[in-house]
Amino acid sequence: MTFEFEKDTKINLWGDRKPSIGRIVHYVSYGTPGGEFTSECRAAIITEVGTGRFVLKNLAGEVIVDEPEENPWTVSLCVLNPTGQFFNVGVPHNEDSHKGGTWHWPERVD
Secondary structure, X not given: OEEXXXXXXXXXXXXXXXXXXXXXXXXXXXXXXXXXXXXXXXEEEEEEEOOOOEEEEXXXXXXXXXXXXXXXXXXXXXXXXXXXXXXXXXXXXXXXOOOOOOEEOOOOOO
16 A cells, blocks of 8 residues: 655555465454453465455544545455364455454564
8 A cells, every 4th residue: 555645755554565365464353342352363364355445534533535446455364263264254454453353464573
């Protein structure tokens, strides 16, 4: 994803990484409402790319970007849990807050 800030100046927020089928990512589970199980990162494999829409809001909550077309940062996943796997369609990307129901790139480990 690229944003324009000034004339001829662009910043790429996620480097050269682009979601593609077969890539390993992290899916963030929701956890349970009562807190018995917390939200956790789970390994997942991208099975489809561009399965949703992209809406970007500013800090005031106003919509800046609303793209009804296919969004390459929304994907379908095969999520690998310790006790089994499940499939999830239309999972949005969230690299910042890692909230439940989103995916992000795995953190680098030294």
